[in-house]
């Protein structure tokens with residue numbers, strides 16, 4: 180691959196008897212914004228700490244800018260890191276926090292001043308330079324923490340859940356700022372989060388992790404529209420994808436998923452391999468891919484259901500319905516309201532559905 | 544909040560007169576508590592009794608030390624002095640006799656200072672680095688090292704006295720202040736290391752990681768990052784060591800020669816000296832003088848002590 184910035188080869192790591200990462204491979208392109216996404220405890224931070232050099236790997240290699248840094252100290256890897264708890268040195272002023280790393284590296288005074296000034300301009304923290312971290316708000320603290328990575332002129336930025344300690348409003352503000360920062364600096368950034376919105380909005384590519392294994396590595400739209408397996412499909416999207424367990428049936432030149440006595444016509448599904456009659460499958464339908472009370476286009480069959488609960492959310496309206504003996508969610512435009520108990524007809528766009536093998540849980 | 548207020552005022556207007564009265568007359572604001580409830584009597588009663596129990600001996604000591612011998616012979620130990628005299632204090636400090644010499648407690652005081660200050664500084668310096676290394680740099684064998692240290696804390700002192708005497712003799716420092724300082728430093732190590740390790744382990748790990756990414760090494764992180772955040776635990780360690788070493792009697796007797804005896808040993812020799820009449824006032828004054836240093840340390844830094852104990856000792 181050309182212009183690889185960070186490359187993780189056959190990385191394994193265990194804490195005593197517990198293996199957290201097992202022969203993990205990952206290549207990150209130069210200037211790429213890669214998000215490691217997964218639920219808590221899946222090994223995201225562990226992987227990031229290995230790349231940073233804060234954890235000794237049990238096996239495998241790590242390359243940064245084509246240099247083998249597996250045994251290098253964190254400071255020699257050309258990385259800067261931003262932590263969830265900000266990790267600002269409490270007894271130092273903002274200015275000292277920014278310049279600490281440069282002072283340790285014995286950078287000349289004028290150069291330090293220049294870089295601190297530049298970083299504080301980019302992050303708009305000049306008025307805060309003389310303050311102590313305890314006198315800053317959460318958002319300002321995280322800005323300073325980003326500045327600390329910025330002054331060191333590093334090749335790779337590592338973020339470990341940098342926005343998780345902030346309230347919702349600040350989080351979305353700083354998210355935009357991080358994206359802007361990436362667009363102007365064009366550094367490689369590796370960003371750990373458990374928040375799928377952050378992942379989808381920021382990433383060039385997302386690596387979805389589960390129990391230390393990367394489940395899918397792709398751009399956000401591919402992850403969202405064509406999840407590689409059942410885990411990724413269920414993890415991404417809120418409310419999550421509706422799943423129907425059933426059996427494939429081929430008759431009259433058409434393909435159906437037969438689930439709980441209901442036939443879903445999946446002939447329009449772009450399957451990678453020909454369907455096999457009788458195969459046990461899981462059909463996945465995103466809430467926004469269900470049409471309510473609209474004429475089915477072409478030969479699409481429609482289904483009848485009754486509205487159970489309505490959750491108006493402003494722009495959208497979320498309906499919970501009963502279909503094929505189970506509850507499913509449907510997202511419609513906010514102004515379309517349905518009282519509970521209303522009977523509706525549903526039709527599905529199978530071209531954007533997902534079908535997984537029930538045993539391997541992989542996409543068909 | 545403002546919504547609720549607005550709602551209430553609207554409701555008030557709409558309600559018939561009788562109902563508004565009832566709303567207004569109902570409980571409102573802070574719930575009253577009776578000052579003399581059974582619970583309060585129990586709590587304050589117990590506290591007062593315990594406080595008296597501890598303060599009474601101190602009271603008797605202070606009163607006795609301010610009396611002359613004729614007044615003491617009257618026998619009422621609780622009565623305040625009719626005639627206040629500081630003579631016993633002066634005598635206790637500068638001319639009370641032990642078996643060997645008659646220059647009072649002052650010699651012991653300066654010996655104790657020369658023992659306590661170096662022992663406290665050296666033991667805290669070493670233990671804080673130990674604790675820092677154990678908490679933050681999980682080096683190979685760290686667990687084993689820590690376990691050995693903790694087990695060491697549970698071996699009774701008496702078992703180790705004779706072997707240590709031999710070790711000190713072989714090193715040629717038996718009977719010297721250096722030897723005693725070394726013994727105090729070593730015996731303070733387990734508990735102090737545990738104290739510092741727990742404190743440093745309780746500091747955010749990401750701070751340590753950030754410093755490493757910034758390129759700081761072992762000593763830079765210790766001095767520039769950890770030390771400035773650790774004042775409370777250093778005060779705790781200082782208090783533990785100063786009071787512990789100052790109050791030590793056993794090591795002082797065993798490991799030094801009479802001219803280096805610490806204040807506690809000197810006090811014992813004055814109080815137990817068999818010549819002449821028992822000078823209770825001098826003995827009391829001497830005892831208070833000996834206890835003054837730990838008392839002073841507690842009063843000056845007690846608040847930090849509580850904070851440091853809370854921060855360092857609770858978290859595993």
Ligand SMILES: Nc1ncnc2c1ncn2[C@@H]1O[C@H](COP(=O)(O)OP(=O)(O)O)[C@@H](O)[C@H]1O
Nearest residue numbers: 194197199217218219220221222223224225226
């Ligand atoms: N120092 C450690 N010792 C033992 N187990 C650890 C240690 N650090 C992390 N783990 C375990 O490794 C797993 C992955 O942790 P981590 O990488 O922090 O997850 P996350 O994806 O939430 O960042 C977790 O199950 C955690 O319990």
Ligand SMILES: [Mg+2]
Nearest residue numbers: 223224225340
């Ligand atoms: Mg984590």
